[in-house]
Amino acid sequence: MAGHIHNRPENYGELPPSWFEPCLHSAYFHIAAKHFGAYPRAASGQPRLLPLLTFLPMLVAYRGALQPVAGIELGLAFPPAAHGLVGLFASTSETLWDAMMNTGRYTALRNAMFEYRSLQQGNMAVLELRPRVYLSEFEKFLSYATATALFNILRAAADDAVADTIRLTFPWAMPSLPRHLTQSELPFDFEAQTLSIQVPLDMAAKPLPGAEPGLCEQLKMAGEDELTRMMGSTAAKVRHIIRQKMNFWPTLNEVADQLAISKRTVIRKLASEGVSYQLLLDEARCELACWFLRTSDMRLSAIAEQIGFSDQAGFTRNFLRVQGCNPSQYRAALRGALGGARQTEAP
Structure with missing residues (x-):
């Protein structure tokens, strides 16, 4: 179900759009997480490029800006x-x-x-x-x-x-x-x-x-x-449209209209690439949820509403399926990682 995104955190709005575009492979997330220690797991399922936004909590927790070496x-x-x-x-x-x-x-x-x-x-x-x-x-x-x-x-x-x-x-x-x-x-x-x-x-x-x-x-x-699939695939085009319209998730009909093809053709082409519109939408919602979990103390019910879910249970099921852990576990693991990083730097 599409939902309006409102009252976004100010620093969320300051992130460049490129941080929401697929950029780094999920294999790197898993290896980086293992290298740095316990950390929320990356999206499960199909290996794929993830947006930099997914890596941001790890970069912050392990002081990538202050300790670039x-x-x-x-x-x-x-x-x-x-x-x-x-x-x-x-x-x-x-x-x-x-x-x-x-x-x-x-x-x-x-x-x-x-x-x-x-x-x-x-x-x-x-x-x-x-x-x-x-x-x-x-x-x-x-x-x-x-x-x-x-x-x-x-x-x-x-x-x-x-x-x-x-x-x-x-x-x-x-x-x-x-x-x-x-x-x-x-x-x-x-x-x-x-x-x-x-x-x-x-x-x-x-x-x-x-x-x-x-x-x-x-x-x-x-x-x-x-390379051709990555640059010209229907999935890549749909992901781009979804991320352009994060303030109001587009429906499948709206995506089809923007691509100037029928809804049935979108479904068929995505299926041939091993994905679905719902999967791509769930990925985008989950990525935005991770941002809210990292940058705010919002209740899970409020985050669910922000990213377009009618109830917290549906949000939790979606997050668990895509991210591999539930929202509370993600937030707790992130805070544990941040605490460990601060403890490490203490004299």
């Missing part, structure tokens, strides 16, 4: 397999330069926070990262995490001689690193012009030990299909 350890904690096709592209590419180009093209399937560009600068092969969305005070944390995760992918694909030449560059001054992360042990260069991964061209052109050109071509076909 924690992003280094998080990025290094992601195994290559966590990146899906992107990790497979790197391991099966013929050379590290091919791996960098494939990584640059297909990383958006898992991480759409950045734009990725492969280029040659002088005698260096470069994979450049630029924020695609406004990352607010968490830009350094998310840049560290993304760059070191990609570094891990490329390092795992190369032999030792090539891996030792891969460097990361950051466009800011060197921070104070934890004792176990000294600059001498990490191939980092600070005060550079761009956020990038760089490798000498002669090393980037060497054959990779796990190269499988035939398999890599098949993966490229799968990657192109997935």
Whole structure:
């Protein structure tokens, strides 16, 4: 049932729209939650891109803005397999330069926070990262995490001689690193012009030990299909419409009208993509509920009304199905995480 959103928290209105768009894969949420300790589970069900809003409580609880270097350890904690096709592209590419180009093209399937560009600068092969969305005070944390995760992918694909030449560059001054992360042990260069991964061209052109050109071509076909689905699928278009109209959830008929197709066609196309309008609406409602649970002490009944449910029981069932825990458990776990983070920083 559609419902009007009113009396929004002031800081909710200040969030950029991009924070409500699918941006980071749910696999990263699960790994980050495990890395940081106990935390409310991410949305269960179909693996998919989640909005940055879903990650915001974790970023706040673990002081991503004030301790951005924690992003280094998080990025290094992601195994290559966590990146899906992107990790497979790197391991099966013929050379590290091919791996960098494939990584640059297909990383958006898992991480759409950045734009990725492969280029040659002088005698260096470069994979450049630029924020695609406004990352607010968490830009350094998310840049560290993304760059070191990609570094891990490329390092795992190369032999030792090539891996030792891969460097990361950051466009800011060197921070104070934890004792176990000294600059001498990490191939980092600070005060550079761009956020990038760089490798000498002669090393980037060497054959990779796990190269499988035939398999890599098949993966490229799968990657192109997935990019097409992500950018042009009916589900992506419906998600966009729903998030544009969060103040008043659109009905299926209204979505069909905006897409200029029939309601029956919308249902059929979504079914062919393994989702439904109700599932997409429930996801959006749940994401907004998480925001209210994090930023306010509103009663659950009030949150239910705000996000368009006629009763608290229906809201709780929906939240449990989508998020994997009920609203009270989510709020309690979040407060526990915040308390633990504050306790950790205390002298």
